[in-house]
Amino acid sequence: MTTTLDHWRDHPERWGELAHHAAREAVLRLLLRDRRDTDAGFLRYLLDQEIRLHDDDEGYADSLGLAALLLNECGEAGDVWQLSEAKYTSFDTSCGLDAFLLFPGGVAATLGYVERSDHPDREEVAADLRDHLAHDPGLEHERPARLAGMRAYFSA
Structure with a gap:
């Protein structure tokens, strides 16, 4: 396997x-060492593959958390749908993935995006996000530190 990102970036035909x-x-x-905002499409693909792995297998692998973290860091509120799917793929993934990863555009922007969307899962995801905020009122303020902590965990 090629171990350079240049081999993978902008070459979707190789992602298989x-x-x-x-x-x-x-x-x-x-x-993790060299994520760019332009990697968002590639990260969506990688997270989709992790979701498929976890859908077929019980358990939780850190690779799912890493893929979710990296996609979250791209900062696009629209990724909330895929991140929500990743979190709720199974009981194990719902326990393993931190809820703050469901707010890729930030708390207010992501919740507003979901509430204004016409996505078929809008009501369910909006209610879930509001529930997380009700149980974790410090999420908005603590989100950057939590992301940094998760990044440090994966970098160790």
């Missing part, structure tokens, strides 16, 4: 080579 979990995890580790 990352079907094996170990190869995908290696690329996610590279992206």
Whole structure:
């Protein structure tokens, strides 16, 4: 497997080579050191592959959390749908993925985006986001530190 991001970036025709979990995890580790906002499409693909892995298998692998973190860091509120799918793929993923990752555009922007959307899961996701905020009122303020802590965890 090629271990440079240049091989993968902007080459979606090669992404299928990352079907094996170990190869995908290696690329996610590279992206941890050199993630760019322009990697969002690639990260969506990688997170989708992690969702598929976790949908077929019980348990929780850190690779799912890493993919969710990296996509969250791109800062696009529209990624809330995929991040929500990742969190609720299974009981294990719902416990393993932190709820603050469901706010990729920030708390207010993500919640507003969901509430204004016409997505079929809008009501369910909006209620879930509001529930997380009700149980974790410091989320808005603490989100940057939590992201940094999660990044530090994966960097260790």
